[in-house]
Amino acid sequence: MRLENIQTTKDVDFAVLGIPFDTAASNRIGARYGPQHIRDASVLLRPYNPDQDVNIFDYCSGVDYGDIDVIPGNIHRTYDQITEGLRPLLNDDVIPIILGGDHSISLGSLRAFAAKYGPVSLVHFDSHGDTWDNYYGEKYMHGTPFRRAVEEGLIDTAHSIQVGMRGPLYGPGCIEDARDLGFQVIPMREARKLGQEEVNRRIHARVGDANRPVFVSFDIDFVDPAYAPGTGTPEVAGPTSFEALEYVRSLDGLNIKGFDLVEVLPAYDSGDITAGLASAVAYEMISLVALKKKHG
Secondary structure, rough: OOOOEOOOOOOOOEEEEEEEOOOOOOOOOOHHHHHHHHHHHHOOOEEEOOOOOOEEEHOOOEEEEOOOOOOOOOOOHHHHHHHHHHHHHHHHOOEEEEEEEOOOOHHHHHHHHHHHOEEEEEEEEOOOOOOOOEOOOOOOOOHHHHHHHHHHOOHHHHOOOOOOOOOOOOHHHHHHHHOOOOEEOOHHHHHHHOOOOHHHHHHHHHHHOOOOOOEEEEEEEOOOOOOOOOOOOOOOOOOOOOHHHHHHOOOOOOEEEEEEEOOOOOOHHHHHHHHHHHHHHHHHHHHHHHHHHHHH
16 A cells, blocks of 8 residues: 555554465465565555545554564464564554464464453454364364464454355364354355345444454455455355455444454466455455544
8 A cells, every 4th residue: 555664653553564474274375475465456555445435544544564574384483473573563552454374373363462452352254264173183274263262262252253154064063163162153145145234233233342352354265266266265155345345344333453364375366356355355444443533
């Protein structure tokens, strides 16, 4: 978005930062290049958001904070780097807009948010629940972060919701396990039947208290691969790009403390359409920060 590239929290309301880690991916790799791919597409973004009727920089300021240093091949040291890297932002109440990287990075982020706010509500858009106990026998993969986060007490599952799950699974437990952990789950087929307005209402109802701290996690494979082919584990029959942006816009009014946008994989991105969508999703996240300031 042509933001100044500087690591500062002084007079900053939001910070865009990358976490270029993809060692925990199970299928296609290359999401480590996602943050820069999204940045490249974001040069077309302009300050006034007509759909939200807000000029971002009338109400808030932001920087491109650069990337957190990761340790390829070592997920646990990378988690420490993520948690430590987010700490100065959260201590100064700067809202991070995090660009991944594979979805495993969310666990490191949630550790930082829980250290600041206690267990947070999770609003999760994805075609996969990412609550498996293990994948290939590994406990820390991009299909397991939210189970680990629940086990560590980082998420308030009674006020958390997952939307968009679909595609072939190993068994019914792949959906039911998330419910057993306490999440409300709205698979994509149910979301279609309910309609987007009703799903949005249920998201707000699930979070409940407007002051409750919320973390939003958006996997780009939530969107149908016709609109977002550049990802590692695409699943057909998802939302359109317009619907995806509407889901993010509908979060206005929640007490969002941070966002992540993960699993953008440039090597499979035909015509950079995934990067364009991802930059638009991040833009809507930034617009929510501006709206929160605008509404006081």
